[in-house]
Amino acid sequence: MKVSVVRDILEANERIARQNRELFKRSNLFVINLMSSPGAGKTTLLERTIEALSDEIKMGVIEGDIQSTEDAERIAQKGIKAVQINTQGACHLDGNMIRDALGEFDLNGLELLIVENVGNLVCPAEFNVGEDYKVMILSVTEGDDKPAKYPLMFRESRVLIINKIDLLPYVDCSIDKIVEDSRKINPELEIFKVSCKTGEGLEGWFSWIKEQIDANRKTD
Ligand SMILES: Nc1nc2c(ncn2[C@@H]2O[C@H](COP(=O)(O)OP(=O)(O)OP(=O)(O)O)[C@@H](O)[C@H]2O)c(=O)[nH]1
Ligand SMILES: [Mg+2]
Ligand SMILES: [Zn+2]
Known part of the structure; x- marks a missing residue:
């Protein structure tokens, strides 16, 4: 019984995610679903990405949080349109929430x-919202056992950003182990080792985004 209820929820979400995806394709819009545990550095990565790329790429952001508008305010301060979704307790975003927020943008x-x-x-990682790719962040302070313990997100993601490498001297975390274990789960995974604080390694991430946007522009 429980299993079929969960399946129904996921199937209903898939339908809406497909509709979102069709709308994104019609609008020639490239969409990233950025995921991580709390505090790994999602909003900070967004801030660095906006600083680096907003002159050449027309960007918008949707912020999902259980409560508060702090993250959307951080993004708006960078001069980028940000719409905050408050999930009122739900621990993930789904296709429906994204569809509702899309009305706020000129896609x-x-x-x-x-x-x-x-x-x-x-x-x-279980709920598609219609994105082109899922991108995940793991920070070195979370430990190198995370791919083995939370494999789904590593499997579903196209890109893994290993963040806070400036803190490596202070934590027991092997980057090699993270890379090895996550490639075992997902051999296609693109991996960038970065510090959103010092900026180290971010060029590779910026180049990856620029490549995706260039490819998308050619499908005009
Ligand atoms: N030392 C260090 N701190 C970082 C780095 N990136 C982010 N931080 C800090 O980590 C904390 C959390 O960063 P956020 O970007 O707010 O993390 P988040 O993933 O958006 O958090 P939630 O939205 O609450 O899930 C902040 O205090 C950041 O300044 C980094 O590369 N190095
Ligand atoms: Mg955040
Ligand atoms: Zn959830």
């Missing part, structure tokens, strides 16, 4: 939409 005027999901390493 045809955008090239890149980044959705910051609720901080949670588990169920955001």
Whole structure:
């Protein structure tokens, strides 16, 4: 019984995610679903990405949080349109919530939409919102056992950003182990090792985004 209820919820979400995806395709909009546990650095990565790319790429952001508008305010301060979704307790975003937020944007005027999901390493990976790719962040302070313990998010993601490498001297965390274990789960995973604090390693991430947007522009 319980299993079929869960399946129904996921199937209903899939239908709405497909509709979102069709709308994104019609608008020629590239969409990233950004996921991580709380505090791994999603909003900070967004701030750095906006600083680096907002002159050349027309960007918008959807912020998902259980409560508060702090993250949307941080993004708005960078001069980028940000719509805050408050899930009122739900621990992930779903297709419906994104569809409702889309009304706030002029989609045809955008090239890149980044959705910051609720901080949670588990169920955001189960709910598509219509994105082109899922991108996840793991920070070194969380430990190198996370791919083995939370494999779904590593399997579903196209990109893994290993953040806070400036803190490596202070924590027992092997980057090699994270890379090895996550590639075992997902050999296609693109991996960037970065510090959103010092800026180290972020060029690779910026280049990846620019490549995706260039490819999307060619499908005009
Ligand atoms: N040392 C260090 N701190 C960082 C780095 N990136 C982010 N932080 C800090 O980590 C804390 C959390 O960063 P956020 O960007 O708010 O994390 P988040 O994933 O958006 O958090 P939630 O939205 O609450 O899930 C902040 O105090 C950041 O300044 C980094 O590369 N190095
Ligand atoms: Mg955040
Ligand atoms: Zn959830």
